[in-house]
Amino acid sequence: MSKNDEKLFTVHEHALEKEYETCPQCGAELSIKNAKSGPFLGCNNYPTCDYSRPLSNQSHFEDDKVLVGSECPECQHELALKRGRYGFFIGCTQFPTCNYMSKTETPDETGIDCPQCKSGELLQKKSRFGKIFYSCNKYPKCKYIINFKPVSEECPDCKWGILVEKKTSNGKQLICPQKSCGYKRALLE
Known part of the structure; x- marks a missing residue:
């Protein structure tokens, strides 16, 4: 590599490009962490500060989608499309009173x-x-x-x-x- 090429890749120039987000609770730096549910931003002062938030909204399926016109075979209330730890399933809207659920895929x-x-x-x-x-x-x-x-x-x-x-x-x-x-x-x- 020639001396001109080394000037193209200096450390201080790349350090300026990287911006850090600060924690709204304690003001420390946030960094990307990984968990079973996917990547998230977490405070570097953990466990002193427990601030975290998901990186993308796609990893969270917060609202159950009610299936209009469907009926639970056990309690006759409506069914909803829900997301569990093993994927999507259809379950009763009256959970935990009614535990009915069925998988969306059959073998x-x-x-x-x-x-x-x-x-x-x-x-x-x-x-x-x-x-x-x-x-x-x-x-x-x-x-x-x-x-x-x-x-x-x-x-x-x-x-x-x-x-x-x-x-x-x-x-x-x-x-x-x-x-x-x-x-x-x-x-x-």
Whole structure:
């Protein structure tokens, strides 16, 4: 780097650009902090000063949206779209008197029998983080779960009831989900 380039990137010039916001309660500096609910501005004098405020209004869903014309099956009051720690759900407006709630999404059926209990069916579900997985609909009796898309084809080596479709560096492959079995083959499309 030449001497002219060093002058372009001096520390004191960038320090002047950064402005700090002060705490309305104690006058100290505010800084960005992170929590489960998302980023927020918090006072640097914490725990002496407990001032904080959210960075964006999108992370807070304060008002429940009442669903006009809906009726709670338990108490016949209106239902509302609410936001909980695991996402959106539909709940009764008379909470905590009435505890009725239903999820907004239902698991998708795959039509593939559970290879472990052989009486249930694998359902496509979504975790609270948005990751898709497949589990038996007989839960909690059967706790079978896989992270890759199941294919209704028996493993030719160990005779397990399904194979899973997995993307690898070699392309898509069908793999046996049993760890003791090492069967895999390329998926023909």
